[in-house]
Amino acid sequence: MESDAESASELLRRVRSGVTPVPVIGVTGSPGSGKSTLVDALIAVARTRGLKVAVVAVDPSSPFSGGAILGDRIRMLRHHADEGVFVRSVASRGALGGLSRRTMGVVSVLEAFGFDLIFLETVGVGQSEVDIASVADHTALVLTPGGGDGVQAFKAGIMEIADLLVVNKADLPGADTLVRELRAAQSLAPHDEHTIFAEILKTVAAKGEGVEGLLDAVFRHREKLGEAGVLKRRLERAKFEVGAEIQDRARAVLHGASAESLRNVAEGRTTAAELAESLLNQARR
Ligand SMILES: Nc1nc2c(ncn2[C@@H]2O[C@H](COP(=O)(O)OP(=O)(O)O)[C@@H](O)[C@H]2O)c(=O)[nH]1
Ligand SMILES: [Mg+2]
Incomplete structure (x- = not known):
């Protein structure tokens, strides 16, 4: 699927027919905000609930430059003997926003293989934040205190695309200030009675704190979306794929x-x- 082989389209046709959609959770944010640590902690929580978890980490660099990919692999390696966990790093190959239609194919394969949750980690640089929101069912934006992240998220219009706003590194000073800034930003953003505001959650990923709550929030958001909402997200994903093809x-x-x-x-x-x-x-x- 990743190498776009001849047989990929037939495989895609097969894995997509009659498969029950599972939650695809996009995790984005600045490099170093703790996305991988958070996903790793979410894996642990999901496993205690008996859920099988797949992770696709999209790295904007080449597969041979090491760096982030290696770090992610090593961190999540503690799950390597667990058959209920699958972690895959894919290089973005310069595709717009780091997400390619191939990545969507990989997600579909994982879905067909019976994983209960699929995490999609992407570095939040420019377009990729917008892309992740169009392909994921639930988009978590990871922010950190003291980094001016709140203001930046507001400026870049990222607030609107996130379903969950995660203030990670809540052990560092400024977490509550950031939460307040985010709340204020939300109340200023255009909204009506139908607007579903992104839940704001504090986590200390490195210690697993707040991670149970984050996973609960994902399921709450899925309930809010309902079947129609989930279908709408799937159509957005299809649109992304067609756009990428074009x-x-x-x-x-x-x-x-x-x-x-x-x-x-x-x-x-x-x-x-x-x-x-x-x-x-x-x-x-
Ligand atoms: N103080 C603190 N550090 C954290 C927390 N979560 C992650 N980190 C650290 O932040 C650094 C970057 O984490 P990583 O998960 O690789 O970030 P990513 O680039 O967003 O995937 C690592 O050194 C982590 O140990 C946290 O909750 N508190
Ligand atoms: Mg990472």
Whole structure:
């Protein structure tokens, strides 16, 4: 599925038919905010409840540069002998926002294999926060005190896309201030009687504190969504996949533009729109 092999689409067709959707929980936030530690703690809690857990950690770097991937692997390694846990790091390969349609294929396979919960960890840089919200059923944004995270989340419009706002490292000073800032930001954001505000939760992932509560909040959010809400999220995911497919193709079409045709645009003999139109037409034939 990850390597986009010929057989992948047939496999995808099969794993997606008749599978009961399981919660896909997106975990995003700045590097170092404690996402991996939190997911690791969530695994432990979920296991005590008898739930089988899969984790897909999307790393924006190459699979060979080590760093974050290695750290995540080592941390979650304590679960390696547990057959109810599966952890997979995937490189984003420069895909927009780090999430690719291949990643969605991987999620579907895990769903078909009977995992009860699927975590999707992505580094929150730019577009990926928005992407994660469109592919996950439940998006948890991990923030830390004292990092100006609250203000930044508000500015970047991330508040609206998060279903759960997790103030991690609540053992450090400033956690309550951040919670207050987030509350204030929520009350200022446009809302009506139908708005479901993101729950704000404090955790100390490193000690497992507040993690039970976080998992409960995920299930509460699922209840609020209801069947219709979950279906809506699935449709968003499908839309993301189709969009990613279109972008891949557009890139390939652009790649086929000759230097001469580009020079014509640069020097005003053709407009960008005209060249785009003709490239798309050529690709159709
Ligand atoms: N003080 C404190 N440190 C934490 C907490 N959770 C994680 N950390 C530390 O923060 C660092 C980054 O954690 P990591 O999970 O790798 O962050 P990620 O990059 O978001 O996945 C590690 O050194 C963790 O031990 C916490 O609740 N309190
Ligand atoms: Mg991590």
